[in-house]
Amino acid sequence: MNGLPLKRLVRRLLLLTVVMFAFGFALVPIYDVMCRAFGINGKTGGQYEGSQVSDPTRTVRVQFMSTNASDMVWDFYSTADQIEVNPGAVNQMVFVAHNPTDKPMSAQAIPSITPAEAAAYFHKTECFCFTQQVLQPGERIEMPVRFIVDRDLPGSVRHLTLAYTLFDITARHPPVAQVATEGVQRAR
DSSP states (O other), rough: OOOOHHHHHHHHHHHHHHHHHHHHHHHHHHHHHHHHHHHHOOOSOOBBOOOOOOOOOOOOOEEEEEOOOOOOOEEEEESSSSSEEEETTTEEEEEEEEOOSSSEEEEEEEEEEEEGGGGGGEEEEGGGGGHHHHHHOOEOOOOOOOEEEOSSSTTTTTEEEEEEEEEEEETOOOOOOOOOOOTEEEOO
């Protein structure tokens, strides 16, 4: 048997391996761009460093939703279902979490914004979703989210929804000693 077809096959397989490896690295930035464009998997306009003047002539209704992942047992909710905001103004909503179990637990909240076109115009300046939350047995915590709806939000968008899903990450990130967190109020 001639070694030429075997060499050609080996070269093609090596080339295919290199191309697949490079594609694997390209997936991360492509995924980030798609998530930001469509406001999925918690990718929003991000932390906002700028300042804007509020537009008192326009209001946008921001609805808040909170859900637990299937294995999460905490009570988790916002203190109001929705608020009316003026684009450009700084706003705040408080979410409450309670660990009803008899063991310390770690959690991570993942946000999403709908409609997807509004995600780039929603800027969180403070959010409990930026860090993992650790609650001791029976502990209750109030967690603020501060945000600005950008003045450049398209006029056709009059209502948006900020939704959080709370995940139990205790197995991957065991709770550590309780540390006071700025802006977070803890109670038993």
